[in-house]
Amino acid sequence: MPAVFEQQEYKKRVQATKQAMQKQGIDLLVISQPANMNYLIGYDGWSFYVHQVVLVSLDQDEPMWLGRGMDANGARLTTNLSEDNIREYADDYVQSLVKHPMHFVADVIKEKGWGSKKIGVEMDQFYFTHRNYVELEKSLPQATFKDANALVNWVRVVKSEAEITFLKRAGKIAERVMQTAVDTIDVGVRECDAAAAIAYAQYAGTDEFAGDYPSIVPLMMAGEAASTPHLTWTEKKYQKDEAVLLELAGVYRHYHSPIARTIFLGKNPPALMQETADVVMDGLAKTLDFVKPGVTAEQVEETWRKAIAHSKVVKESRLGYSIGVNYPPDWGEQTISLRPGDKTVIQEDMALHLIPGIWYKDVGFEVDATIRVTATGNESLFDYPIQLFLK
Amino acid sequence: MPAVFEQQEYKKRVQATKQAMQKQGIDLLVISQPANMNYLIGYDGWSFYVHQVVLVSLDQDEPMWLGRGMDANGARLTTNLSEDNIREYADDYVQSLVKHPMHFVADVIKEKGWGSKKIGVEMDQFYFTHRNYVELEKSLPQATFKDANALVNWVRVVKSEAEITFLKRAGKIAERVMQTAVDTIDVGVRECDAAAAIAYAQYAGTDEFAGDYPSIVPLMMAGEAASTPHLTWTEKKYQKDEAVLLELAGVYRHYHSPIARTIFLGKNPPALMQETADVVMDGLAKTLDFVKPGVTAEQVEETWRKAIAHSKVVKESRLGYSIGVNYPPDWGEQTISLRPGDKTVIQEDMALHLIPGIWYKDVGFEVDATIRVTATGNESLFDYPIQLFLK
Numbered sequence: 001m002p003a004v005f006e007q008q009e010y011k012k013r014v015q016a017t018k019q020a021m022q023k024q025g026i027d028l029l030v031i032s033q034p035a036n037m038n039y040l041i042g043y044d045g046w047s048f049y050v051h052q053v054v055l056v057s058l059d060q061d062e063p064m065w066l067g068r069g070m071d072a073n074g075a076r077l078t079t080n081l082s083e084d085n086i087r088e089y090a091d092d093y094v095q096s097l098v099k100h101p102m103h104f105v106a107d108v109i110k111e112k113g114w115g116s117k118k119i120g121v122e123m124d125q126f127y128f129t130h131r132n133y134v135e136l137e138k139s140l141p142q143a144t145f146k147d148a149n150a151l152v153n154w155v156r157v158v159k160s161e162a163e164i165t166f167l168k169r170a171g172k173i174a175e176r177v178m179q180t181a182v183d184t185i186d187v188g189v190r191e192c193d194a195a196a197a198i199a200y201a202q203y204a205g206t207d208e209f210a211g212d213y214p215s216i217v218p219l220m221m222a223g224e225a226a227s228t229p230h231l232t233w234t235e236k237k238y239q240k241d242e243a244v245l246l247e248l249a250g251v252y253r254h255y256h257s258p259i260a261r262t263i264f265l266g267k268n269p270p271a272l273m274q275e276t277a278d279v280v281m282d283g284l285a286k287t288l289d290f291v292k293p294g295v296t297a298e299q300v301e302e303t304w305r306k307a308i309a310h311s312k313v314v315k316e317s318r319l320g321y322s323i324g325v326n327y328p329p330d331w332g333e334q335t336i337s338l339r340p341g342d343k344t345v346i347q348e349d350m351a352l353h354l355i356p357g358i359w360y361k362d363v364g365f366e367v368d369a370t371i372r373v374t375a376t377g378n379e380s381l382f383d384y385p386i387q388l389f390l391k
Numbered sequence: 392m393p394a395v396f397e398q399q400e401y402k403k404r405v406q407a408t409k410q411a412m413q414k415q416g417i418d419l420l421v422i423s424q425p426a427n428m429n430y431l432i433g434y435d436g437w438s439f440y441v442h443q444v445v446l447v448s449l450d451q452d453e454p455m456w457l458g459r460g461m462d463a464n465g466a467r468l469t470t471n472l473s474e475d476n477i478r479e480y481a482d483d484y485v486q487s488l489v490k491h492p493m494h495f496v497a498d499v500i501k502e503k504g505w506g507s508k509k510i511g512v513e514m515d516q517f518y519f520t521h522r523n524y525v526e527l528e529k530s531l532p533q534a535t536f537k538d539a540n541a542l543v544n545w546v547r548v549v550k551s552e553a554e555i556t557f558l559k560r561a562g563k564i565a566e567r568v569m570q571t572a573v574d575t576i577d578v579g580v581r582e583c584d585a586a587a588a589i590a591y592a593q594y595a596g597t598d599e600f601a602g603d604y605p606s607i608v609p610l611m612m613a614g615e616a617a618s619t620p621h622l623t624w625t626e627k628k629y630q631k632d633e634a635v636l637l638e639l640a641g642v643y644r645h646y647h648s649p650i651a652r653t654i655f656l657g658k659n660p661p662a663l664m665q666e667t668a669d670v671v672m673d674g675l676a677k678t679l680d681f682v683k684p685g686v687t688a689e690q691v692e693e694t695w696r697k698a699i700a701h702s703k704v705v706k707e708s709r710l711g712y713s714i715g716v717n718y719p720p721d722w723g724e725q726t727i728s729l730r731p732g733d734k735t736v737i738q739e740d741m742a743l744h745l746i747p748g749i750w751y752k753d754v755g756f757e758v759d760a761t762i763r764v765t766a767t768g769n770e771s772l773f774d775y776p777i778q779l780f781l782k
Contacts, residue, residue: 045621046607049517049721070708070750073619091708092732095725100515124491124522126440131515131540133524149522192601196594203587203624210583210626216437217604228464230436233594235601317461317482328719330440334486341483359461 003042003080004253005162010080013040014063016155017056026146027117029056030105032132033125034327036152038254041065041081045074048127048327050094051101057114066105068094102132106139115140120148126329150334156324157335159349163255163324164372167351169209170257171370171381174250177201178259181220181248182389187240187265191222191233198248205252212251215331219247226364229357241266243273245366247355249331250382256323256331257381258353260368263389276313276365277388280356283307284386287319287354288369292377297342304338304356313358320354323370348375394433394471395644396553401471404431405454407546408447417511417537420447421496423523424516425718427543429645432456432472436465439518439718441485442492448505457496459485493523497530506531511539517720541725547715548726550740554646554715555763558742560600561648562761562772564641568592569650572611572639573780578631578656582613582624589639596643603642606722610638617755620748632657634664636757638746640722641773647714647722648772649744651759654780667704667756668779671747674698675777678710678745679760683768688733695729695747704749711745714761739766 003010017040021029031054037043040054041063052067064085065075072088075081089104109115121136122128124147137145159167180201184194198218205211217232222244225231229247238244247260264273286307291300301319308315318339321332331353336344338354346352350373357366367386371378394401408431412420422445428434431445432454443458455476456466463479466472480495500506512527513519515538528536550558571592575585589609596602608623613635616622620638629635638651655664677698682691692710699706709730712723722744727735729745737743741764748757758777762769 044623045619046610046623046720047621049607049723070620070748073750073752074621077616077619077622092730094709095723095728121521123525124520126517126520128521129515129517130512130519130521130524131538133521134514147522190595190601193595196591196602199590199594200587203590204581204584205626208626210581210624211587213608213623216440219437225468228436228468229461230438230465231468232435232437232604233601235596235599318485329437332440332486337486339483357461359464361464 003078005042007080009160009162010041013155014056017152018058020151020155021056021058021120024120024146024148024151025118026120026148027058028109028114029120029148029151030136031056031122031152032127033122034127035254035325038327039152039156039325041079043075044078045071047071047074051132053105057112064108066108100131100135102135103139106136109140116142118144118146120146120151122149123147124149153333153335156333157322157350158347159324159351164349166252166255167257167324167372167381169252170250170255172250173202173205173209173211173252174248174257174259174370174382175384176206177248177250178246178261178384181246182263185238185244185263186391188237191220191236191238195220195233202251209252212253214249214251215256215326215328216249221245221364227359227361229359238265243269243363245364247366254325254327256326257370258323258331258355258368259370259382259384260355260357260366261389262365262367263391265391267390269388269390270363272360273363273365274388276358279308279311279313280358280365280367281386284354284356284367284369288371288378291346291352291371291373293346293348293373293375295346297336297338297344297346298340300346301338301340315356315358319356320352323351323353346373348373394469396433398471400551400553401432404546405447408543409449411542411546412447412449412511415511415537415539415542416509417539418449418508419500419505420511420539420542422447422513422543423518424513424543425518426645426716429718430543430547430716432470434466435469436462438462438465442523444496448503455499457499491522491526493526494530497527500531507533509535509537511537511542513540514538515540544724544726547724548713548741549738550715550742555740557643557646558648558715558763558772560643561641561646564593564596564600564602564643565639565648565650565773566641566775567597568639568641569637569652569775572637573654576629576635576654577782579628582611582627582629586611586624593642600643603644605640605642606647606717606719607640612636612755618750618752620750629656634660634754636755638757645716645718647717648761649714649722649746649759650761650773650775651746651748651757652780653756653758654782656782658781660779660781661754663751664754664756665779667749670699670702670704671749671756671758672777675745675747675758675760679762679769682737682743682762682764684737684739684764684766686737688727688729688735688737689731691737692729692731706747706749710747711743714742714744737764739764
């Protein structure tokens with residue numbers, strides 16, 4: 001049970017990270033975002049509810065994993081790190097009022113002779129709390145701290161061939177997940193039973209590939225809840241003529257292929273919903289025609305905005321974002337946002353989630369495209385009908 | 392679809408929070424931990440992957456919800472807050488390099504005349520990043536900041552009658568979840584298919600009550616992975632004579648009843664596993680006999696340690712912790728830890744998870760007790776056999 005990718009793949013990732021560090025004048029990187037930890041060394045495990053970090057230093061080949069004692073065997077099982085680069089802290093550091101895991105991290109940094117280096121930390125990532133910063137700064141008075149908030153996230157933005165294989169497996173799972181939702185959701189069915197069937201499909205995956213837990217649980221807004229995007233489920237039964245907005249995902253080893261569709265439980269959706277659906281699906285198709293290497297993120301959004309300008313549909317939030325490997329609470333990569341001002345140039349082997357969700361006061365509509373950018377355009381990670389589903 | 396508890400319940404919670412604020416010299420509380428937000432106003436939704444807060448001010452009756460525009464309808468649907476106390480920021484604050492949601496929070500704080508108050512923030516909670524602190528401090532130069540890290544968590548520690556009802560429903564779901572695991576896991580079954588069946592049971596709940604997503608996905612370590620506690624599942628098939636360590640939960644509206652058991656896929660478990668199981672189950676029973684109002688957290692752990700002192704079993708990590716309402720990534724409350732040094736006096740209507748998990752190099756064993764403290768002792772939240780399951 002070694003790390004899931006070839007060792008060469010991790011080496012390349014660490015190399016690219018070190019190049020980014022050099023550009024930004026950073027000697028040592030302290031990484032606490034779980035997806036970045038996984039990306040750099042393969043580390044996996046639901047242990048991110050306690051403090052843990054990966055260290056990347058310019059003067060050492062291999063990164064280091066530092067975490068709670070009981071998780072060190074997890075690091076041995078899921079990474080290829082040598083024993084000296086797996087360091088565990090005692091359990092009395094956990095949620096203590098006296099000790100803090102960052103004291104342990106600082107001790108290792110000093111032991112390695114890195115105590116007066118320029119240290120990059122992820123200042124706006126969940127899992128890097130304010131206290132983490134305070135304790136590190138106090139324990140390393142000779143160090144200079146720099147914000148390396150999305151440094152590794154940006155290294156992740158262009159996917160390797162192996163990652164694209166994983167994303168396509170996630171796409172295959174996404175097809176099954178959405179089909180399960182469309183098959184299960186119906187008048188009289190409890191929301192929670194539909195959620196259960198969806199989760200089953202997410203975890204079981206395909207006959208060949210295990211599914212994985214998504215970074216966001218099934219979002220499935222029905223009835224009045226369809227006016228907002230982030231609610232889950234209750235014991236309520238679906239009603240006739242109710243709309244159900246679904247934002248789901250297929251996941252393979254933490255690589256995500258989100259998939260969003262809308263079901264209307266009746267034959268005659270409200271005129272506003274049908275109009276919105278038509279405008280959005282047409283606008284999305286025109287936008288996808290435009291996405292290819294060389295265009296910018298804001299141009300993609302502009303294409304969308306122009307394509308729907310003839311209608312009453314307004315999308316105030318960003319059109320989409322970059323995806324890849326992730327852990328709760330978000331499957332967005334926190335790099336590219338498809339919105340005005342984002343001048344990132346789209347490149348081959350980026351992966352994007354375009355999610356033109358529209359939530360009015362009384363009705364909403366969601367559909368999406370999850371794509372890999374190819375040499376000349378883009379391809380969907382899954383093969384699933386783009387339509388408003390009537391049942 | 393109003394908040395799930397009676398309005399009176401929320402009023403009491405806010406009142407108790409304000410008392411704690413007064414004791415600690417805090418005028419205004421900025422809460423970003425999702426469970427604390429839910430506890431104070433009922434707010435629900437998987438929107439915690441962007442910055443959002445609840446404000447509690449000594450000089451205002453009602454708390455305020457501040458979050459992303461698209462989630463404001465979620466706040467309207469899941470809380471009883473008046474419209475003026477729901478404030479939404481524009482989407483270009485999301486993951487921007489220029490704007491930050493804490494600028495918006497600071498603007499509201501200034502508008503309300505709270506800009507020079509003593510402000511409590513949750514300095515070591517995930518979801519309160521270092522950048523949150525930096526931006527708040529910069530935007531509110533007249534304010535004094537104090538650490539209110541677990542202030543609301545400690546208000547949560549004694550449960551109301553309504554909360555105990557929820558915890559018992561979670562316990563009912565936990566019984567089904569573990570039974571599903573015991574029924575499903577067997578030689579030749581893929582780990583991911585067992586995980587899928589478990590998730591189905593978690594989300595579907597009972598015929599009466601919807602299940603909810605747990606704050607930690609099914610942890611199910613098999614074979615060599617049984618040497619560590621926080622791994623999930625793969626496409627691997629269970630093997631004969633393999634141990635499977637399960638740490639699961641039943642959840643009702645974010646209230647958790649964790650449940651942990653161990654299955655051995657054979658008739659003859661290794662001697663070390665059977666011995667460990669016997670010692671741990673006996674020690675746990677003796678510890679439960681001891682837990683009642685008036686004893687301290689460290690005395691509970693001491694009772695456990697003495698009960699297993701005659702054996703070779705050593706448990707280096709804490710024996711357990713307080714539970715209740717929670718959101719990913721942790722179902723622990725971050726208040727009571729059953730370990731040396733924690734002098735918290737156990738009170739009626741606290742809820743505790745005792746999880747004496749033992750992980751050796753080659754073999755592990757897990758079992759647990761999830762209890763509510765009664766007037767004279769304690770009661771289990773679920774009715775499920777305590778044993779090493781042989782299949």
